[in-house]
Amino acid sequence: MLGLERKDFVFLIVVLALTLAAPILLNPFPENSALAQFNAGYPDLMQRIAIFAIFAVGFNILFGLTGYLSFGHAAFLGAGSYAAMWMFKLLSMNILPAIVLSVLIGGLFSLLIGYVSLRRSGIYFSILTLAFAQMSFNLAYSVLTPLTNGETGLQLALTDPRVLDAANNSGSLPDTALFGLAMNSTTKVEMLGRVFQFNVGYYVCGLISVLMFYVALRIFRSPFGMMLRAVKSNQNRMNYTGLSPRPYTLAAFVISGMYAGLAGGLMASMDPLAGAERMQWTASGEVVLMTILGGAGTMLGPVLGAGFIKYFENIFSKINETVLHGWFSALPHAIQDPLVWLAARFTGEGWHLTLGVLFMLVVIFLPGGLVEGGQRIGGLFRRRKTDDPEHHPKRAPHVAE
Amino acid sequence: MGILEVKNVGKRFGGLQALSEVNLSVAENTVHAIIGPNGAGKSTLLNCLVGKLIPDTGSVLFDGKSVLGRKPHEINQMGISRVFQTPEIFGDLTVLENVMIPCFARRDGAFRMHAFERVKAEAGILEQAEKMLSDLRMLEKAHLHAGTLSRGDKRRLEMAMCLVQEPKLLLLDEPTAGMARADTNNTIDLLKEIKATRPITMAIIEHDMHVVFSLADRITVLAQGTPLVEDVPENIKGNPKVREAYLGETQDAE
Ligand SMILES: Nc1ncnc2c1ncn2[C@@H]1O[C@H](COP(=O)(O)OP(=O)(O)O)[C@@H](O)[C@H]1O
Ligand SMILES: [Mg+2]
Numbered sequence: 001m002l003g004l005e006r007k008d009f010v011f012l013i014v015v016l017a018l019t020l021a022a023p024i025l026l027n028p029f030p031e032n033s034a035l036a037q038f039n040a041g042y043p044d045l046m047q048r049i050a051i052f053a054i055f056a057v058g059f060n061i062l063f064g065l066t067g068y069l070s071f072g073h074a075a076f077l078g079a080g081s082y083a084a085m086w087m088f089k090l091l092s093m094n095i096l097p098a099i100v101l102s103v104l105i106g107g108l109f110s111l112l113i114g115y116v117s118l119r120r121s122g123i124y125f126s127i128l129t130l131a132f133a134q135m136s137f138n139l140a141y142s143v144l145t146p147l148t149n150g151e152t153g154l155q156l157a158l159t160d161p162r163v164l165d166a167a168n169n170s171g172s173l174p175d176t177a178l179f180g181l182a183m184n185s186t187t188k189v190e191m192l193g194r195v196f197q198f199n200v201g202y203y204v205c206g207l208i209s210v211l212m213f214y215v216a217l218r219i220f221r222s223p224f225g226m227m228l229r230a231v232k233s234n235q236n237r238m239n240y241t242g243l244s245p246r247p248y249t250l251a252a253f254v255i256s257g258m259y260a261g262l263a264g265g266l267m268a269s270m271d272p273l274a275g276a277e278r279m280q281w282t283a284s285g286e287v288v289l290m291t292i293l294g295g296a297g298t299m300l301g302p303v304l305g306a307g308f309i310k311y312f313e314n315i316f317s318k319i320n321e322t323v324l325h326g327w328f329s330a331l332p333h334a335i336q337d338p339l340v341w342l343a344a345r346f347t348g349e350g351w352h353l354t355l356g357v358l359f360m361l362v363v364i365f366l367p368g369g370l371v372e373g374g375q376r377i378g379g380l381f382r383r384r385k386t387d388d389p390e391h392h393p394k395r396a397p398h399v400a401e
Numbered sequence: 402m403g404i405l406e407v408k409n410v411g412k413r414f415g416g417l418q419a420l421s422e423v424n425l426s427v428a429e430n431t432v433h434a435i436i437g438p439n440g441a442g443k444s445t446l447l448n449c450l451v452g453k454l455i456p457d458t459g460s461v462l463f464d465g466k467s468v469l470g471r472k473p474h475e476i477n478q479m480g481i482s483r484v485f486q487t488p489e490i491f492g493d494l495t496v497l498e499n500v501m502i503p504c505f506a507r508r509d510g511a512f513r514m515h516a517f518e519r520v521k522a523e524a525g526i527l528e529q530a531e532k533m534l535s536d537l538r539m540l541e542k543a544h545l546h547a548g549t550l551s552r553g554d555k556r557r558l559e560m561a562m563c564l565v566q567e568p569k570l571l572l573l574d575e576p577t578a579g580m581a582r583a584d585t586n587n588t589i590d591l592l593k594e595i596k597a598t599r600p601i602t603m604a605i606i607e608h609d610m611h612v613v614f615s616l617a618d619r620i621t622v623l624a625q626g627t628p629l630v631e632d633v634p635e636n637i638k639g640n641p642k643v644r645e646a647y648l649g650e651t652q653d654a655e
Contacts, residue, residue, distance in 0.1 A: 003517065003519060005519075005521065218516070218517050218519075219516050219517075221519055221520060221521070222515055222516050222517060222518050222519065222520060223501075223505050223509075223513075223515045223518055223520055223523065224513075224514060224515050224516040224518075225516070225520075226494070226498060226501070226502065226505075226520055227502070227505070229491075229493060229494060229498075230491050230494065230502055232493065233491040233492055233493040233494055234489060234490065234491050234492065236489055237489040237490060237491060237562075238474075238502075239472075239473040239474050239477075240451065240473055240474070240477055240482070240483045240485075240489070241474075241477060241482075241502060241503045241506050241562065241566075242474050242477035242478045242503070242506040242507070242510075242511060242566070243474055243502070243506045243511055243512070244472075244474050244511040244512050247511075247512040248512060251514060251516075255516075
């Protein structure tokens, strides 16, 4: 089925079902209840999770399979966003041409950077990609201002030509759409004391992410995917087996660059804006964190990592001191104030501190990421542990490896 | 003319003449051993054959074509496979995958973007790999991670990976160095079995002449970078020149 084995096909169907039902599944708490703030069924958060899942799944094809750790993939994401914005400005608000161009630009740009960076391996490769990405950031931020609009970022304007679209006399900026279906249109359904939001943009991102997950699954199970694992395992043996590792790594690099470009294009399609900060090293680091936190080299890991980080980022950054005082209000002031102070360091703006601690804990205690955590819990329930190296690599790579 | 013709090869490392005027001819379907004391230049010579080093002078012809200036993977594609001193395998992959990779390399060349085919649907490749594993009696280990195998099994797997390519020439660099007695004997038996069951041309680099004695059709003794004698094993053993070459180092490591 679809060129997949039965097991993988079922896996794909489950992922598809979860994606379709996400607006319901992620809204488990009734409106107005104290727990409602832990709901995640908001279009904008779900879009971000789907987009970052695409970014991380692509990154995992490079890092998880070949072991080449790029610290510059945000450059391709940013380039994809700019490419999409130019399509919105010049051609049409239809997201299709924008997405196609963002993938192409992501691919071209990664071909260029990959070709040079892959002359080295290990830490030197990582540093090269980091340097290229910082160069791209600086170019976008200042030098290429006519293309990127510098620090303000690229935005829509009423004066944009948009040659394919009908003249716009409404006086307001047009919305991004897919053949007339606006990305920001949402159907709200009230049911069981909850408000479920079914948003067009989310479903576009979600379905594309399932499609990209499927593509990655095919790559993982292909001879090409096996060669990528061989690259990670022993390049010397590859050379003396008549194989040339370089084109394999370059192909993986370009594929992951196209995934990043696609993610960037979708970001701009959901919110027509593109700024240089999307290319900064912190953004490159984020996808590394997602992949390792979820479980590098596994199919589900990057998706889990993206969902986990984006969800907790959203929840934690909403918790400010007022919320905390509310939680601890039952306690006497002498205890409440220091507790709130302490908790506030880890929430709101301090969310990155929590993320850092979590990341350290995972790397130290669960080197295989959340997927390994899930397997361990699963192992407690199951007596017999099935050993399928493809689905569950023995031990996911350590960052430093 | 042999399948491998080494003519007048010389290689210098700074002030050290590691190889000089090396002439060697390996005939098809024979086992040719190159032995010599430590530092004789055996590994240097082998590296000149596989593209890791480029000799300063002379020529290396394989199957009538020069190998000089070609990359290791190109030389492998010409038909030379190599077994390393410490087995080089894909430790993170399964034993079966380890043997499938050379099958793909042989069928598809140095690079092919087969990203949408399915490994498990490659019936021909699977069959070939499984047949090879069963020939070397490793089929029951097909789904183990190669990195978990014993040293002797790793060597066996590496041999399987090389043999499945059906190389025109198989090069072995000290295949028993650092092995325990039992593993050494196993490896010798394996090599004998391979020689007896299929047409194969092998060149074995070895320090210890006893290892290759019963295996080789011809032996070249290398000393200080130059071939000393080349003959059938029986005549090598008693040769006073060979004794002399080995004499200086009998107290060494062994
Ligand atoms: N890459 C190198 N650089 C400098 N000298 C080398 C290099 N490789 C080998 N040699 C020297 O060349 C000589 C032959 O070495 P080698 O071919 O390894 O001998 P063998 O394998 O017969 O023990 C030795 O003296 C060794 O120190
Ligand atoms: Mg040596």
